[in-house]
Amino acid sequence: MATGPTGNQWRTLDKDLNRISQVEYATNFVSRPLVGLGVSLAFIVIAALVAVVLFGQQPTSYIVVAAAAFGAYMAINIGANDVANNMGPAVGANALSMGGAIAIAIVFESAGALLAGGDVVSTISKGIIDPQAVADSRIFIWAMMAALISSALWVNLATFVGAPVSTTHSVVGGVMGAGVAAAGFAAVNWPNMGAIAASWVISPLLGGLIAAAFLAFIKARIIYQDDKIAAARRWVPVLIGIMAGAFSAYLAVKGLKRIVKIDIGTALLIGLAAGAFFYAVSAPFIKRQSESLENRNRSLKILFRIPLVISAALLSFAHGANDVANAVGPLAAIVHAESIGEFAGKVSIPTWVMVIGAFGISFGLLLFGPKLIRMVGSQITKLNPMRAYCVALSAAITVIIASWLGLPVSSTHIAVGGVFGVGFFREWHMERRAKKRSKMDPKAKRIAPEERRRRKLVRRSHFMTIIAAWVITVPAAAVLSAGIFKALHAAFV
Numbered sequence: 001m002a003t004g005p006t007g008n009q010w011r012t013l014d015k016d017l018n019r020i021s022q023v024e025y026a027t028n029f030v031s032r033p034l035v036g037l038g039v040s041l042a043f044i045v046i047a048a049l050v051a052v053v054l055f056g057q058q059p060t061s062y063i064v065v066a067a068a069a070f071g072a073y074m075a076i077n078i079g080a081n082d083v084a085n086n087m088g089p090a091v092g093a094n095a096l097s098m099g100g101a102i103a104i105a106i107v108f109e110s111a112g113a114l115l116a117g118g119d120v121v122s123t124i125s126k127g128i129i130d131p132q133a134v135a136d137s138r139i140f141i142w143a144m145m146a147a148l149i150s151s152a153l154w155v156n157l158a159t160f161v162g163a164p165v166s167t168t169h170s171v172v173g174g175v176m177g178a179g180v181a182a183a184g185f186a187a188v189n190w191p192n193m194g195a196i197a198a199s200w201v202i203s204p205l206l207g208g209l210i211a212a213a214f215l216a217f218i219k220a221r222i223i224y225q226d227d228k229i230a231a232a233r234r235w236v237p238v239l240i241g242i243m244a245g246a247f248s249a250y251l252a253v254k255g256l257k258r259i260v261k262i263d264i265g266t267a268l269l270i271g272l273a274a275g276a277f278f279y280a281v282s283a284p285f286i287k288r289q290s291e292s293l294e295n296r297n298r299s300l301k302i303l304f305r306i307p308l309v310i311s312a313a314l315l316s317f318a319h320g321a322n323d324v325a326n327a328v329g330p331l332a333a334i335v336h337a338e339s340i341g342e343f344a345g346k347v348s349i350p351t352w353v354m355v356i357g358a359f360g361i362s363f364g365l366l367l368f369g370p371k372l373i374r375m376v377g378s379q380i381t382k383l384n385p386m387r388a389y390c391v392a393l394s395a396a397i398t399v400i401i402a403s404w405l406g407l408p409v410s411s412t413h414i415a416v417g418g419v420f421g422v423g424f425f426r427e428w429h430m431e432r433r434a435k436k437r438s439k440m441d442p443k444a445k446r447i448a449p450e451e452r453r454r455r456k457l458v459r460r461s462h463f464m465t466i467i468a469a470w471v472i473t474v475p476a477a478a479v480l481s482a483g484i485f486k487a488l489h490a491a492f493v
Contacts, residue, residue: 035367036367036368039363039367040073040076040363040364040367043072043076043359043360043363044069044072044073044076045069046072047068047069047071047072047356047360048065048066048068048069048072050068050352050356051064051065051067051068051069052065054352055335055338055339061338063141063145063334063338064334064335064338066145067144067145067148067330067331067334067335068331068353068356070145070148070149070152070331071148071328071330071331071353071356071357071360072356072360073152073156073360074148074151074152074155074328074331074360075324075328075356075357075358075359075360075361075363075364076360076361076363076364076367076368077152077155077156077159077167077364078155078167078323078324078357078360078361078364079109079360079361079362079363079364079365079366079368079369080155080156080159080364080365080367080368080369080371080372081155081158081159081164081165081167081364081372081412082155082164082166082167082319082323082411082412083105083109083316083319083361083364083365083369084164084369084371084372084373084375084376084377085164085376085411085412085415085416086105086312086315086316086319086411086415087101087102087104087105087312087316087369087373087377088372088373088374088375088376088377088378088415088419089308089312089376089377089383089387089388089391089392089415089418089419090308090309090311090312090377090388090392091373091374091377091378092374092376092377092378092382092383092388093301093308093377093383093384093385093387093388094384094385095304095305095308095309095312095385095388096309096312098370098373098374101312101373102365102366102369102370102373104309104312104313104316105312105316105365105369106361106362106365106366107313108313108314108316108317108320109316109317109319109320109324109358109361109362109365110320110358110359110361110362111317111320112316112317112318112319112320112321112324113320113321113324113354113357113358113361114320114354114355114358115321127189127192128172128175128176128179128188128189128192128193128196129175129176129179129183129187129188129189130179130183130186130187130188130189133179133182133183133184133186133187134179134182134183134187137337139182139489140333140337141334141337141338142178142182142485142488142489142492143175143178143179143181143182143485144175144178144330144331144333144334144337145330145334145484145488146174146177146178146181146481146482146484146485146488147171147174147175147177147178147330147481148174148330148331148334149174149481149484150170150173150174150177150178150477150478150480150481150484151167151170151171151173151174151330151477151481153480154170154173154174154473154476154477154480155167155170158469158473159368159371159372161465161469162371162372162375162462162465163465163466163468163469164372164375164376164412164416164466164469165412165469165470165473166410166411166412166413166470166473167323167412168323168410169196169200169410169470169473169474169477170473170474170477171329171330171477172196172474172477173473173474173475173476173477173478173481174330174477174478174480174481175330175481176188176193176474176478176481177477177478177479177480177481177482177485178481178482178484178485180478180482181481181482181483181485181486181489182485182489196474197474199402199409199410199413200410200413200470200471202402202409203398203402203409203410203413203414203417204413204414204416204417204420204470205417206398206401206402206414206417207394207395207398207413207414207415207416207417207418207421208394208417208418208420208421208422208424209421210393210394210397210398210418210421211390211391211393211394211417211418211419211421211422211425212390212421212422212424212425214239214389214390214393214394215386215387215390215422215425215426216425216429218235218239218386218390219429221235222235222236222300222386223297223300223386227295228295228296228297228299228300229290229293229295229299232286232290232299232300232303233283233286233287233290236282236286236303236304236307237279237282237283237286238279239307239389239393240278240279240282240286240307241275241276241278241279241282242275242393242397243278243307243311243389243392243393243396244274244275244277244278244279245271245272245274245275245276245278246271246275246393246396246397246400247271247274247311247314247318247396248270248271248273248274248275249267249268249270249271249274249400250267250271250318250396250399250400251314251317251318251321252266252267252270252271253267253400264400264404267400268400271400282307286303289302289303290303300385300386301384301385301386304385304386304389305385307389308385308388308389308392311389311392311393311396312392314396315392315395315396315411315415318396318399318411319411320358320361323411324354324357324358324361328349328353328354328356328357329349331353331356332347332348332349332350332353333347335347335350335353336348375462376415376416376419379459379462380416380419380420380423380458380459380462380463380466381419381420381422381423381426381457381458381459382457383419383422387422387426390418390422391415391418391419391421391422392418394414394417394418394421395411395414395415395418398414398418399411399414413470416466420458420463423457423458424457424458426457427457427458430457
């Protein structure tokens, strides 16, 4: 006669099944990164196969095939690192979920790259290398290949350690290092390099100051008013108008260059008209939205949420239109040199190269972007919709000012500088209010210096990591590129 398991046997069976479930969970956890690597590798292979189809009949097609693979690798790293700066503040402020931010960024980054991306790019990255120094097409091709590989490796390393760096500056460093290795230090246009180095300091400082100024304005004119809702009805449409105007001017300068070249004066007039239009449209919308809201700070977050989401989408579109072309520039230069057989200072970007850039960014963001999005959005300082909106607004305005001054700036540095500016302003404002309270009430409890240090609103460890990564990006990419160029030159030339 068959008997069922005893009580001890059931307990043993439960333990075994629990161990199996834990093994399955661990296997899924460990294999998750492998899925991202597998998808990335598949995309790189597909990019190389596209190059084989287009250039397979040429005797040196292997160069273009290799460049396409590394271009796809570079695009994935842009998505993993650079795009976080646009979406991080909105996610950190809980205006967007991680999935919603990734979906919006994929659509608008790709649209910016494919619809408004520059159709012409400087092959020597903002004129930092004398064209005559690398006029030989073979030398030029290997220099661009070294720049492409080194910048992609550097951005990959920065993403791994959790530091948002400038893709454009990585490419600049890669081109400079390869140029020096190919033709010596005399080949570098040092005044242009000086302007780029100045932008490392100017752009994040300017972005931080503008973001802090807008946050101070919002606190004074809205948050600290007795009737917060009435103040929001008055000033939120003004802030939306400023945002619309700044982005319209920026996109007029950067995003329409395929159709028509617009000078900065005309762009500012376009921005003024767009700002007035969106102010008129948003005023009744904000009034309706605020009718049922209570007179407290939580209600203000609701009013800023939709404008913040729209600004994040516009930032992604602008980034796709501007930065992607710079990133795929070395690949476009290699394709041109192989197709025509000669060097050119500026080249057109083939559609298939921009497609690789757009899709690579999407895959990189989807697979590896959340790490940097969380870091920028919540681990530097705590953001809410008002603070995050200040960051987005400062990014748009700073780029316009930099374009007017002729400074080559990084959207990464500006956006992260804006986050730092908001955080440091909050620290200063908190200290100021504490001192004011202590003067009004000398008997009030004083906070110990150790506790005050603990209450800092900007994480110093992230601050130092990011600043260090910014400082060494160009020299590190340059040294890496020079070494890669020497290896390629020795192996193939």
